[in-house]
Amino acid sequence: SFVVTQTPSVSVAPGDTATITCGGNNIGSKNVHWYQQEPGQAPVLVIYYDSGRPSGIPERFSGSNSGNTATLTINRVEAGDEADYYCQVWDSSTDLGVFGGGTKLTVL
Amino acid sequence: QVQLQESGPGLVRPSETLSLTCTVSGGSLRSYYWSWIRQPPGKGLEWIGDVHYTGSAKSTPSLKSRVTMSVDMSVNQFSLKLSPVTAADTALYFCARRSGGESYYRDWGQGTLVIVSA
Numbered sequence: 001s002f003v004v005t006q007t008p009s010v011s012v013a014p015g016d017t018a019t020i021t022c023g024g025n026n027i028g029s030k031n032v033h034w035y036q037q038e039p040g041q042a043p044v045l046v047i048y049y050d051s052g053r054p055s056g057i058p059e060r061f062s063g064s065n066s067g068n069t070a071t072l073t074i075n076r077v078e079a080g081d082e083a084d085y086y087c088q089v090w091d092s093s094t095d096l097g098v099f100g101g102g103t104k105l106t107v108l
Numbered sequence: 109q110v111q112l113q114e115s116g117p118g119l120v121r122p123s124e125t126l127s128l129t130c131t132v133s134g135g136s137l138r139s140y141y142w143s144w145i146r147q148p149p150g151k152g153l154e155w156i157g158d159v160h161y162t163g164s165a166k167s168t169p170s171l172k173s174r175v176t177m178s179v180d181m182s183v184n185q186f187s188l189k190l191s192p193v194t195a196a197d198t199a200l201y202f203c204a205r206r207s208g209g210e211s212y213y214r215d216w217g218q219g220t221l222v223i224v225s226a
Contacts, residue, residue: 001169033212035153042202042216043153054214086153090211095166097143097155097211 002030002091006100013108018074020103022087025068032070033088034063036081037102043086047072074105082107110135112203112217120224125191130203130217132184137161141206142179142186143213146199154199158206159186193224 004024012018022032032050035043045054047063050070060075074081087100116128130142143158157167159177167175176189190197200221204213 031211035213037153040219042218043213045212045214048212048214084152088153088155088212096168097145097158099145099153099155102152 001094001096002089002098004087004089004098004100006085006087006103008101009104009106011106011108012077014077014079016077018077018081018105020072020074020085020105022070022072022089022100023068024070024089027068027070027089028066030065030089030092032063032065034072035086035088037084037086046085077105077107079107081105110205110215112205112215114201114203114217114220116201116220116222118221118223120193120197120222121226122194122224123192125189126193126197126222126224128188128201128203128220128222129185130187132186132205137179137181137184137186139208141208142177143204143206144177144188145202145204145213147202147219148196148199156188160208195224198222198224 034047036046037043046057046061050065051063062073064071084102086102089098111133113131120126138161141158144156146154159165165177179186200219202219203217205215
């Protein structure tokens, strides 16, 4: 099955840009979705289909996907952005869902 | 606005069956895929599988032999059974919805913690 990998942790200062990546073999050919999860809470969709932003998600959140890496970018990071972020892809060859291992974003 | 709510025992003995139900309110089961996703304490999300409203189901290979999923349209619920369980199945279990033709999850339940212990 398709494997996606994420850096376990990213740390940024308030106001800076956070870059969270999701790697996989030719992941650029797949649709990647991103979720934000705070402790004990259900995940919240923040980016869908690589770069779509659901209503209610700030424009500071953006996504891209090319080659072997998908990227979630958070501009002008705020303390409230501190959370775990997960990428998710759909493996069309097996028709199964796959999550990355998650990245903990720490706002210094 | 659809709402999903998981329910089931919070404690299951090893080698027994974990049974969870997700009740859907504010919407029909029709035309959607209904999924189960779990998260062991301190770890990441794991996709378990999903079931179409028609009853067709798929699950991740590592759990496939132990997973059964079903839909009950009459009471707007879908369910997960995992058997037999071990301590490694201790996790926060989420139910979620995805639209047919889509591959992301916009709607989630709040999650229910299941501990496997004697």
